[in-house]
Amino acid sequence: MLLPLASEPFEVPTDRDMLPSERRTFVRTHRTCVFGYPRLKDGPAMSIVYYVPTDDELLVSTMAGRGKARAVDRNGKVSICVLDERWPFAYLQVYADAVIERDPGLVVDVMMAVAGRMSGEPLGDEARPFVESMAAEEDRVVVRCRPYATFAQPPRHLHSNDQEEKITHWVSGTVPWDTPDPS
Template identity: 30%
Template sequence: MSQLSDAAKELLNRPLPAWATTVRQDGSLHNTVVWVAVDGDEVVINTAVGRAKERHLSQDGRVSVSVLDPDDAFHWVSVSGEAKLETEGADAVIDALAKKYLGQDTYPYRQEGEVRLTVRITPDHVLYSAGG
């Protein structure tokens, strides 16, 4: 297991779009833009049941999440590890992410009947560049 440095956490905690890479059933890679947070030493993203990330992670828990500082292309962090999916508290997580990224108290794009999932990533590998 690799640890997130304070500087890596600081970058991940900024309201910057991240991208998550999951593994499709055929072994090919799938990238999506995500909102990201840090909870202790875990990286957290959120999705909904039935979406590609949930389907892929249910089959293969390997995931990578990366963030690039738009002000410095050499300041970035990439975290890879094993994902754990949780439904409990997932609505609160997406609402917190909506507050971080949109300044709104609740997630405005929730679909009726949608079941949210928190994806908790325990870092196995952390790559961090402080930039130039």
């Protein structure tokens, strides 16, 4: 089941690393990411995309002929850098196994959900025939990403040049996606 767009994105703590459950909430309540994948030659490719979360996956709409889809068919390992849209900016790197899904119903559902994320409000059912036509014409597919680990970057920034205020840093680490919070 596709999760609806959250009314408020998760606000990242600025005084500590995110708990594993907070990392999952951050991903489920945001909508944009940098989608990274390995290329045959050169360094990794990256593109900004909207994504749609489910309870255990992140879904990305793309055209079958684009690099994202071809790369996932070649090598199912992707990185998704979920972007916070509020200051101070934070991001969360998600490592995922990905596969291409061609089910026309899911493709249209994801495209409609992405349009809702782009505009900030869901598309009405009257738009579905137009989206179905676009999906067929553009040979759209869904990249189905199943997260297995995350890496968090804390939002630590200067708010002024006042040297009385100290900036603190800490080390974050890669945490398995389904890790429970510490007791």
